[in-house]
Amino acid sequence: MLIQEQIAQVVRRALALAREQGLLPAGPLPDVVVERPPRPELGDFATNLPLRLARSLRLPPLEVAQRLASLLSPSEAVERVSVAPPGFINFTLRADWLCQQVDAILQAGATWGNLDIGRGQRIQVEFVSVNPTGPVHVGHTRGAVLGSTLANVLGAAGYQVVREYYINDAGSQIDAFARSLWARYLQALGRPASLPPDGYQGQYVVDMAQELRSQFGESLLALGEQEAQEKVKAWGVQRVLTMIREDLQRLGVEFDVWFSERSLYETSCYRKVMDILRQGGYLAEREGAVWFVSTALGEDKDNVLVRSSGLPTYFASDAAYHYHKFVVRGFDRVINIWGADHQGHVPRVKAMVQALGIDPQRLTIIIAQMVTLKRGGEMVRASKRKGELVTLRDLVDEVGPDACRYFFLARSADAQMEFDLDLAKKQSQENPVYYIQYAHARMAGILRQARERGVESDGGDVRLLREPAELALVRRLVLLPEVVQTVARTLEPHHLPHYALDLATAFHWFYDNHRVLTEDRALSKARLKLVEASRLVLARTLALMGMSAPERMEKG
Incomplete structure (x- = not known):
């Protein structure tokens, strides 16, 4: 149990006792929220419960705080309880309890920070999922980093996580890509051909056509045009998927499942969904098309599921796909990470899930907003259709995977x-990636130096850690489980890089003010334990973010 939850329990017991003794009138028990105060001098934790109770109890909040504080039971972790206007109760942790956490961290090892919030619930995180019509660009890269980090944290929080990429290998975009590749293939053979109006103009299509010519020569021309284009389509999709996999791996992004959109139509899933919607009264035929009656569920307008041509829309695929997620595979929760261009699709997908008899609260859709690249103070433009494309591979080649992940x-x-490309490449303390990783390299260097001198931390007495910089560092170390809990509950992974920066700052302060290896053998052993614990926690934090923890770095 996290220390803040232990403090919350103590506050609940005090509230119950105050009512038993008549110090506070009876009434409904509100949730007890224990948070970090805005300034460290106020303590390690605080609760605003008296402020929330004051109106219903018709008492001044400061008086409520004083009555509750007088009944708080002693805790081995809490040194001091104080009341502060207008009605806060602040808690300061004991120095000896904090120091004991260094040993607890070392004992936990790489599992420090793990929780059991999820209790084994099955949760799917679906992210990136770009059409296999070209390389992953910068906007998708942000979603890739968010999704993979969330999956890491949810796994640490006790969920069974499945990372999934949805392959949009059906529909008009794939057909346009296939026609583009076919035209470029004909051009590569010296045959007259024009790119279709909705075609893909990127240089990568030209390069793929050259590969196609090298592999097949003119043999595809001997096939009927439809058969040849189908073969080109299948080859092109697989080639692009291979490229996408390789690029994502360079960023440290892996998937457990690559799910094909076409499989929804090759099995009974699509037909089953249409039957459920029809039986529920959610389908209507108008203008030769089949519509989903979204307005019956509070939407502003209905949405087409099947065009008048008889071809299903992407929305029909989404319906079948989410049915497959929740019903066929039985995920308890699903998280979709979409780009900003999909913002308007969220309500209708939620409505569709509800129409299928699934609680829409089980589906969370996170929208990753737009990314602008900046170099030399100027914006770097990117346009996928025109071929002026800044890809994931370009970005990783320029700044490295760790900088990509941290900044996103x-x-x-x-x-x-x-995204400031110049800052991301700097080898100085201005760059937070360098600053954080240099802290880890410093930790590793101290431990390496200790081994060379034959100094070990075994038997080190952590109670000797009493200096302000030492205790400030320990206070940062014990926060990791709390950060994991926050990210798992809010699905906001930006708390991790902020924590890593705070932890690195605390370590640099300790390092700049105190020598670890001194003539005092006992103090050296205690400080070595602190450095070992710091290295372990920072490495774990970097791993959750998908970043490396270097053992050596040059000082910038």
């Missing part, structure tokens, strides 16, 4: 962001 994580998903 550092802003909330719902905020538009500027």
